[in-house]
Each structure stands twice: as C-alpha cells, then as structure tokens.
Amino acid sequence: AQSVAQPEDQVNVAEGNPLTVKCTYSVSGNPYLFWYVQYPNRGLQFLLKYITGDNLVKGSYGFEAEFNKSQTSFHLKKPSALVSDSALYFCAVRRLTGGGNKLTFGTGTQLKVEL
Amino acid sequence: DGGITQSPKYLFRKEGQNVTLSCEQNLNHDAMYWYRQDPGQGLRLIYYSQIVNDFQKGDIAEGYSVSREKKESFPLTVTSAQKNPTAFYLCASSPDRDGYTFGSGTRLTVV
Numbered sequence: 331a332q333s334v335a336q337p338e339d340q341v342n343v344a345e346g347n348p349l350t351v352k353c354t355y356s357v358s359g360n361p362y363l364f365w366y367v368q369y370p371n372r373g374l375q376f377l378l379k380y381i382t383g384d385n386l387v388k389g390s391y392g393f394e395a396e397f398n399k400s401q402t403s404f405h406l407k408k409p410s411a412l413v414s415d416s417a418l419y420f421c422a423v424r425r426l427t428g429g430g431n432k433l434t435f436g437t438g439t440q441l442k443v444e445l
Numbered sequence: 446d447g448g449i450t451q452s453p454k455y456l457f458r459k460e461g462q463n464v465t466l467s468c469e470q471n472l473n474h475d476a477m478y479w480y481r482q483d484p485g486q487g488l489r490l491i492y493y494s495q496i497v498n499d500f501q502k503g504d505i506a507e508g509y510s511v512s513r514e515k516k517e518s519f520p521l522t523v524t525s526a527q528k529n530p531t532a533f534y535l536c537a538s539s540p541d542r543d544g545y546t547f548g549s550g551t552r553l554t555v556v
Contacts, residue, residue, distance in 0.1 A: 339485075364544050373449075373535055373547030374488075420487065424542075431476055431495075431539050432503070437487040 332357045334404075334421045336436035343411045343443055351406040351439045353421030362424035363404045364433065365395055367417045374420060380404060391415070411443045448472065451536050451548035457556045458523065458530060466521045466551045468536035475541065477519035481505060482533040482550075491534075494519055523553065531555050 333356045343349045355361050362381055366374040378389025385397045395406050406419060418440050422433040449470045458464045470477065476495050480488040490503030494513040508527025513519055519538075523530045533552050537545035 362542075366545075366547075371533075371550065371552070373451075373537075373549045374545070376544045376546070379544050431542055432478070432490060432493060433545065434490075435480075435488040437485060 332361075332423045332425045332434055334363075334423045334434060334436040336419075336421055336439045338439050339437075340440040340442065343441070345413050345443050345445050346410050349408050349411040349415070349441065349443070351419050351421075351441060353404045353406065353436060355402050355404060355421075355423050357423055361404075363395075363397065364422040364424075365389065365393070365404075365406050366420045366422065366435075368420065368438075369417050377406070377419075413443050413445060416441055416443045449536055449538055449546055449548035451534075451551050453551060454549065456551055456553045458553060459556060461525045463522055463524050464553065466523070466534055466536075466553070468519045468521065468548060469517055470519075470538045470546075470548075471517060472538055472546060473516070474538035474546070475516070476539050477513070478537045478539075478545065479503075479509075479511065479519070479521045480535045480537065482535055488535065491521065 335354045364379045365377040368374045378387050380387050380397045388394045393408050418438050420438050421436040425432045452467045478493040479491040482488050489505050492511040494500040510522045535550050536548040539545045
C-alpha cells in the first residue's frame, strides 16, 4: 500500500533562515507526490507536485521540493522563511490500487517561523 | 472564479441526529472526495466519487452516506451511527490524475 510519513510534528525556524519539512514515501512503482499547506480553519492549498522529470520541483510561494528516489524522500524546502509561512504542511501520495485518483496524506507538520 | 464551496462553516449536531454537509464545485471536475481531519491524524478518506451516480467507500465510511446526483454536488450525511463525529470535514475535487482543489471545510461539533 502507498503511504507517506512526516517524521516531525513541528518544525521551528527563524525568519530569513532556510526551512525543510521532511517527507518519506513508500510506494510500488513510480510515485506521484504532492505538498499542500493549510492555514487555521481553512482547506488545504496545493503547493507543488512531482509526477516525473526533474528531481527539483518548484511550486507556489517560493517553495520547492526535492525528489530523491534512492532515499524515498520528497522534502519541502524554502531558501528564506517568512513569518507568513507558519502553517500546517501535508505531504501526499497518489494511491495506485483500487482505482480513481485517491490521495493518502501524511499526518502533517506544523511549521512555525519566528522573528 | 472557479472553486469549491462547503457549507455551513460550522455545524452543531445533537445526539442521535443526522446532519448533511454541502459541497458544490464549479470546476467541471469529474471526481469528488470527502475527508475527515482530526488533530494528529492527518486526513482520512470517507467517500469518493469518480463520476455522477457512482461513489465508493473510503477508509472510514461507517456512519456516513453520500450521493452524487449532479456533477457539481457531493453532499455528505453524518448519521447517528457515527459515534464520534466531531471533526473538521473537507471536500475536494480533481480532474483525472492531478492534485486536488479543496473547499474551506465544515467544522462539526456534537452538543
């Protein structure tokens, strides 16, 4: 079964510093991977996706993610964090069994950017 | 603007009562989904529909029901059989083989 793991419940970073939010995946075959962000009491917003091609994927709001097949990872990164980046971040993988376009989500990582 | 509208934003349910959460999209997406979000557990799939008049159970369908009579609409009913319904409910839609667009969610509380 396809799954993703987000090993950190919370990540703290100072504004202006680089940030990394970790995600590892387990799939059979080629993975379709996604990152979403959620602000309080809101739905999830799409940040970026990896389907195929370049291992470095660029997305919204200056975020990027690096796909690493040997380490089965898809970490979310940003060169310089902003206080407004503070939110809950979810990694997701498309399920390849059972039909349809179902996504399996990780448990989320709370990012806190401090002045 | 295209998007997904969920209503109401907040909903209170009494014990033994059925309630229905609305989800409407104008994105012309074939597929729609309902997820439940609980703190520390991420999102769990309740039901999904790939096409009008067809829907499938997700991972936690017990105590829930859905219908898909129109492409634009995918309402979720939380029945009295759902013993722990207090949660944040998210509706989403997608074209085939792409990411989701989410609604803003409905927070359901049992009183």
